[in-house]
Amino acid sequence: MDDVGLEVDGLVRRFGRTTAVDGVSLAAHRGHVLGLLGPNGAGKTTVVRVLATLLRPDAGRVRVAGLDVLRDPAGVRRRIALSGQHTSVDEELTGRSNLVMIGRLLDLGRQDARRRAGELLSRFGLEEAADRPVATYSGGMRRRLDLAAGLVGRPEVLLLDEPSAGLDPAKRDQLWRTIRELAEDGVTVLLTTQYLEEADALADEITVVDHGRVIASGISADLKRQVGGHTVVLRPADVGDLDAAAAVVAQVTGREPGRSHRHELVAPVADDAEFFHIAARLRELDLDISEFAFRLPSLDEVFLHLTGATATDHAAEEAA
Amino acid sequence: MTTPLTRATGPRPLATLRHSVVLARRSLAKTTRNPGPVVNGVITPALFMVLFLYLFGRPVAGSTAEYAQYLFPGILVMGAGLAGMVSTGTAINLDLRNGVTDRFRSLPISRTAPLLGSVLADVLRYLIAVVILFAIGTLLGFRVQGGAPAALGAAGLAILFGFCLSWLTVLIGVLVRSAEAVTAFSFIAFLPLQLGSSLTGPTDTLPGWLRAWADINPVTHVMDACRALLNGTPEAGSVGRALLWSAVLFATCCPLAVRAYGRQE
Numbered sequence: 001m002d003d004v005g006l007e008v009d010g011l012v013r014r015f016g017r018t019t020a021v022d023g024v025s026l027a028a029h030r031g032h033v034l035g036l037l038g039p040n041g042a043g044k045t046t047v048v049r050v051l052a053t054l055l056r057p058d059a060g061r062v063r064v065a066g067l068d069v070l071r072d073p074a075g076v077r078r079r080i081a082l083s084g085q086h087t088s089v090d091e092e093l094t095g096r097s098n099l100v101m102i103g104r105l106l107d108l109g110r111q112d113a114r115r116r117a118g119e120l121l122s123r124f125g126l127e128e129a130a131d132r133p134v135a136t137y138s139g140g141m142r143r144r145l146d147l148a149a150g151l152v153g154r155p156e157v158l159l160l161d162e163p164s165a166g167l168d169p170a171k172r173d174q175l176w177r178t179i180r181e182l183a184e185d186g187v188t189v190l191l192t193t194q195y196l197e198e199a200d201a202l203a204d205e206i207t208v209v210d211h212g213r214v215i216a217s218g219i220s221a222d223l224k225r226q227v228g229g230h231t232v233v234l235r236p237a238d239v240g241d242l243d244a245a246a247a248v249v250a251q252v253t254g255r256e257p258g259r260s261h262r263h264e265l266v267a268p269v270a271d272d273a274e275f276f277h278i279a280a281r282l283r284e285l286d287l288d289i290s291e292f293a294f295r296l297p298s299l300d301e302v303f304l305h306l307t308g309a310t311a312t313d314h315a316a317e318e319a320a
Numbered sequence: 321m322t323t324p325l326t327r328a329t330g331p332r333p334l335a336t337l338r339h340s341v342v343l344a345r346r347s348l349a350k351t352t353r354n355p356g357p358v359v360n361g362v363i364t365p366a367l368f369m370v371l372f373l374y375l376f377g378r379p380v381a382g383s384t385a386e387y388a389q390y391l392f393p394g395i396l397v398m399g400a401g402l403a404g405m406v407s408t409g410t411a412i413n414l415d416l417r418n419g420v421t422d423r424f425r426s427l428p429i430s431r432t433a434p435l436l437g438s439v440l441a442d443v444l445r446y447l448i449a450v451v452i453l454f455a456i457g458t459l460l461g462f463r464v465q466g467g468a469p470a471a472l473g474a475a476g477l478a479i480l481f482g483f484c485l486s487w488l489t490v491l492i493g494v495l496v497r498s499a500e501a502v503t504a505f506s507f508i509a510f511l512p513l514q515l516g517s518s519l520t521g522p523t524d525t526l527p528g529w530l531r532a533w534a535d536i537n538p539v540t541h542v543m544d545a546c547r548a549l550l551n552g553t554p555e556a557g558s559v560g561r562a563l564l565w566s567a568v569l570f571a572t573c574c575p576l577a578v579r580a581y582g583r584q585e
Contacts, residue, residue, distance in 0.1 A: 052426045077428040087426070088419035092350045104342040105429050107335070133353070149423065 005030040005188025011060035020046040022212035033189040035203030043212040044192035081150030084161025096130040120148040140171035224296040237288035336430040343437025357407030365399040392462040393547035394519035400482035409493030431582035446482040465552030474546040484566040487573035538565035
């Protein structure tokens with residue numbers, strides 16, 4: 001068996017005269033989590049729908065669990081589960097009947113379908129609500145049930161389209177734990193997200209898309225390095241020392257540091273030698289420091305650097 | 321989480337039927353929670369029956385008892401058509417809008433199954449409507465003349481026609497953009513189909529333009545056939561026309577609906 005969970009090569013998909021996906025390539029190893037990161041309208045959902053055999057590719061090769069989506073769509077459907085913003089369970093049925101129904105549609109026997117539904121309901125902490133109509137569920141419960149619905153058939157590949165949209169941080173952490181567990185069990189996960197934090201926390205590898213094209217890909221540390229530019233963040237214990245500290249930073253880096261409203265000095269540095277140099281000078285001057293950090297840029301900064309735009313710009317574009 | 325489940329593969333017409341039954345149960349579970357469409361499918365024709373019976377009974381047929389014999393078979397057909405007329409198309413449309421259909425389409429089931437399931441559930445809803453309507457008709461003075469076989473034949477014909485008409489609403493449900501539009505379309509279709517027929521009187525009593533429509537309206541033929549059966553005067557001709565129209569409806573709407581539904585955008 002090959003080691004590739006899913007593989008997209010040169011995918012193009014148009015809607016009328018709009019090209020939603022324009023030559024996207026990506027791949028995920030079996031049991032890995034691939035984060036597909038991009039702003040609204042970048043083409044993430046289109047990629048997921050092609051992988052789920054809901055949309056036909058106009059060009060390119062798309063293989064899921066070793067099967068071509070055009071040649072063997074039925075085989076692909078047996079191995080995947082789709083969950084996320086455009087997928088849903090039936091609101092009028094109870095959580096349990098939704099899961100049992102999916103089990104029956106996957107050809108489980110009546111007993112097996114009920115047992116599987118019970119397992120998943122307890123795994124996702126939905127036992128108490130199991131026999132209430134889904135319409136009465138909170139957003140977080142609904143999302144968990146939706147993910148459970150995807151897992152009834154023990155998929156090899158899990159396609160999650162913005163799974164944490166609208167969840168509060170605690171619910172989101174719970175969801176992240178589940179996704180990690182699934183990957184440990186050997187499930188390949190493709191996860192689309194607008195949140196860099198989410199991709200950073202979950203994904204083994206990240207592919208960044210914008211306007212239907214891949215603009216960067218790799219592991220998160222590599223992406224951060226691509227943008228380069230380590231930063232020094234420095235906060236004197238005494239606000240009165242701010243100018244003295246700024247002078248030290250300016251002296252070493254050759255540039256006046258930026259000042260944040262929290263009385264922090266932020267300055268780009270060429271390498272760690274400059275960082276140690278600043279540290280040594282501060283020691284000589286005997287300045288008290290409450291915070292002093294040398295860090296890679298956050299993924300947010302990477303993202304802004306790569307797309308050269310913010311999510312709000314994209315929203316404005318879509319509205320226009 | 322590690323043992324893979326074994327599942328059948330290959331072409332599976334039986335599996336399609338089995339999946340359709342699973343999905344029909346889903347639709348019926350929703351009916352028990354929200355019986356509106358079935359209630360509507362019984363109350364609307366029952367109201368028409370009472371209204372027409374006491375409005376037209378004496379002036380048209382001389383007595384309400386005699387008019388009940390004429391009117392009831394048409395009401396039965398209306399009931400069978402109505403119970404699913406709105407509900408199936410609307411339900412399928414809602415599934416398409418809110419993402420339930422995406423889940424079904426990403427499952428290894430035939431793309432016909434969700435539609436067939438919904439229509440199969442309709443058949444049961446028609447059956448319920450037909451049984452209740454027979455009871456109401458009997459209360460209002462209608463008597464079956466042709467015996468049990470005639471009654472079963474008429475009920476079967478009405479339900480078969482309802483089944484075929486369901487595919488029309490399924491097609492509308494798949495094609496239009498919103499559930500409200502499905503309701504609007506179905507209501508617009510309801511008036512000329514059900515009332516522009518031989519429901520209240522033979523078509524030769526109608527003015528020319530309306531008669532021209534009523535004579536080609538499939539509902540007229542199904543009502544005529546049921547009327548003949550229930551009054552103990554079965555005619556092969558009207559039954560044949562009713563079956564032919566049902567077949568035509570089914571043969572055009574079903575493949576079109578399945579095609580539109582299963583299409584990868």
